[in-house]
Each structure stands twice: as structure tokens, then as C-alpha cells.
Amino acid sequence: MxxxxxxxxxxxxxxxxxxxxxxxxxxxxxxxxxxxxxxxxxxxxxxxxSKEELCVAYLEQRNRIWNEAFYEFLKNKTNKVLAAFDFLIDRNLADDFKGCSFLNMLSETSPEKKQIYDLIQSHKSGLLLFFEYELNDKELAYVIYSLFENAIIESKLYRSQDPIYRLKKYAQKLLER
Amino acid sequence: MxxxxxxxxxxxxxxxxxxxxxxxxxxxxxxxxxxxxxxxxxxxxxxxxSKEELCVAYLEQRNRIWNEAFYEFLKNKTNKVLAAFDFLIDRNLADDFKGCSFLNMLSETSPEKKQIYDLIQSHKSGLLLFFEYELNDKELAYVIYSLFENAIIESKLYRSQDPIYRLKKYAQKLLER
DNA sequence: ATTTATTCAGACAAGTCTGTATGTATTATT
DNA sequence: AATAATACATACAGACTTGTCTGAATAAAT
Missing domain, CATH: 1.10.10.60 (Homeodomain-like)
Known part of the structure; x- marks a missing residue:
């Protein structure tokens, strides 16, 4: 070869x-x-x-790249859950508020493309798993995960980091109980 | 004419x-x-x-239709915040889990199309305002709003009503404090 | 040295897309 | 009845789309 x-x-x-x-x-x-x-x-x-096969490879790569950057960023952080929000700020600066590649693809595809749906699902499941692992409380993890997801979307929609700061603060309060 | x-x-x-x-x-x-x-x-x-002008008219109409259906649904409900989650279940059944038209458009457009971004923003701002009005607590409202938004996305991604039920339950717990 | 794998350039197919143009027919207003 | 607004069918422009095909050049493996 x-x-x-x-x-x-x-x-x-x-x-x-x-x-x-x-x-x-x-x-x-x-x-x-x-x-x-x-x-x-x-x-x-x-x-x-085909272009669809390229799409599949793209999502697989994106998942790898995102996770590597994510866990690398959290490496030396004490409160990894809160630090996760800071990661979003970095990403917005790097990609000019393009938002989540997986959610973007979700809006551009259809459930018939099973392979693509599967990859989006597994990326998001992995993220939720991270919060569950860190928090040892599935309910709290799902709430924080929701704040995290909405932080991505809102900061994209308003092209501002404010939603992230705000939702991080609310996440912090929820953790303090 | x-x-x-x-x-x-x-x-x-x-x-x-x-x-x-x-x-x-x-x-x-x-x-x-x-x-x-x-x-x-x-x-x-x-x-x-142009097609873009049609897009603008579409989003304006969609906002009208959505809000009408939303407030009509909540009319006779006692706990409107929790009932809002039930509204999502109805909508998923009606539109086969197509998710939020505004978030879908957000992924298909770019910030240069200011008019379109504005309409998406104002739709979401209106929704957040609803929670703020009902709860008299901006922080809590933003958290519940995030759960609501993620309920739409997760139920679309997994084509299941379960995320809605689950997030509604967590919202309820947050309200009970 | 020969076979096999990879890459190249680019023409081409067959269809899609948005938007324009033309001319006519219908309908409403004055 | 005359004028203006609306709607029609449809051809066309020009650019784009994904994917195929040809044939040659290069590189690697045997």
C-alpha cells in the first residue's frame, strides 16, 4: 500500500x-x-x-477530536463538571460560535440515516455518561447535562458567552446542595 | 385587489x-x-x-401557530410550567419527532441572515419569558427552560417521549423546593 | 521486474437548484 | 367599460449537485 x-x-x-x-x-x-x-x-x-459515507467518517472523527480535547482540557481541573462549561467558552472562541456539530447534523439529516443518528446518539450518550460518572447522581447529572446542552445552543443563538457563564453559575448552585 | x-x-x-x-x-x-x-x-x-423572504414569512407564521397552540393547550391547566412538558408530547405525536422548527433552522442558516436569526431569538426569548412570568424567579426559569429545550432535542434524537417524562419529573422536583 | 494500489486531471451524465422572462387569462376596482 | 392587480403555464438561464468514467502517472509490494 x-x-x-x-x-x-x-x-x-x-x-x-x-x-x-x-x-x-x-x-x-x-x-x-x-x-x-x-x-x-x-x-x-x-x-x-458516497458523500454519506464521508459524513459518517466525519462524525466518527469529530467525536474522537471532541472527546480528546474535552478530557485534555479537564485533566488538571479540580471541579471537572464546572470546568466543562469553561471548555465551551474556549470552543466558541475557536469555532466562532458554530455550536455543536452533532446537533447541527441532527437538523440536517433524517432518522432514516440510521448510522448517522447512531453516531449522534452515542456522542451525546458519552457526554451524559461523563456527568453521571462525575456526579454519582443520575438525576442531577441529567439536569446539569441539560444546562450544558442549552449553554451550547443559547451561546450560538445569541453569539455570546453570557449564557454559558450564567448556566455555569446555576449549575454550581445545584451542585452545592 | x-x-x-x-x-x-x-x-x-x-x-x-x-x-x-x-x-x-x-x-x-x-x-x-x-x-x-x-x-x-x-x-x-x-x-x-426570494426563497429567503419565504423563509422569513414561514418563521413568523410558525411563531404565531406555535404560540397559539401552546397557550391554548395551557389554558385550563393548573400547573402551566409542568403542563408545558405535556405539550411537547402532543407535538411529537403530531409531527413525528421533527423537533423545534427554530432550532432546525438555526442549524441550516448563518448569522449573516440577520432577519432569520432575529426571529429565532425572539421565539426563544418569548418562551423563556413565559417561564419567568410563571415562576417569578429568573434563575429557576432559566434552568427549567433549559430542561424544556433539552427535552425537545433529546426526544427528537432518540425518537422517544421518555426524555420528556424524565425531565418533567426533574423540573417538578426543582419546583417543589 | 511485474503486479497491485493509489492518485491524478478532467470530461461527462443526469439531474437539481433559484430565479427571470413572456405572454395570457382571470378577477377586482374604479 | 376601462384599468389595475393577480394568477396562470411554461420555457429558459445559469449555476450548481453527486457521482461515474477514462486513461494515464506514480508509488509500493511481491
Missing amino acids: AHQKQEVRDRILLTADRLFQEQGFNETGINQIINEAKIAKASLYYHFK | AHQKQEVRDRILLTADRLFQEQGFNETGINQIINEAKIAKASLYYHFK
């Missing part, structure tokens, strides 16, 4: 990752991806047999 | 409303709308000068 194989495949995925986040899935065409990744169209279809 | 004017305009909006919800905005073409509404393309562009 050519040693460039991974390189080209990765370049496709990295470019798709960036464009899907910046513009959304349906607003990003195959042609734009191959132009910006500087690869031939035939090379894309050599690695992915 | 022809008395049919409103009729045709309404038929366009009603059809767009149904299709945008069923399939999403970007997945719905102008041609499908005019076919299903049984009107001429020129008639659509007579009433709306």
Missing part, C-alpha cells in the same frame, strides 16, 4: 471537517472539498463511496 | 410550513412547494421575492 494513502484520506477528512463545521453539511459540496483539499475527485470516491 | 390574493399566499405558506418541517429548509425546493401548493412559479415570486 502507498504510504500516501492515509495522507490523502486524512486531508479529505480534515478539509471536510473544517467545511462541514463552517458551512454545514448540505451547504458544502463535494467539489469544494476536493478543491480545498487539493485532491482529485476520483481520489475522494476511492476512499469514500 | 383580487380576493384570491390571500388564498394563494396562504396556500404557499401552508405548504412551505409543512415541507420545511417534514424535510428541512435546504432539502425543500421551490419547485416542490409550487407543485404541492398547486400554484404557478410566477405566483410564488409575485408574493415572495
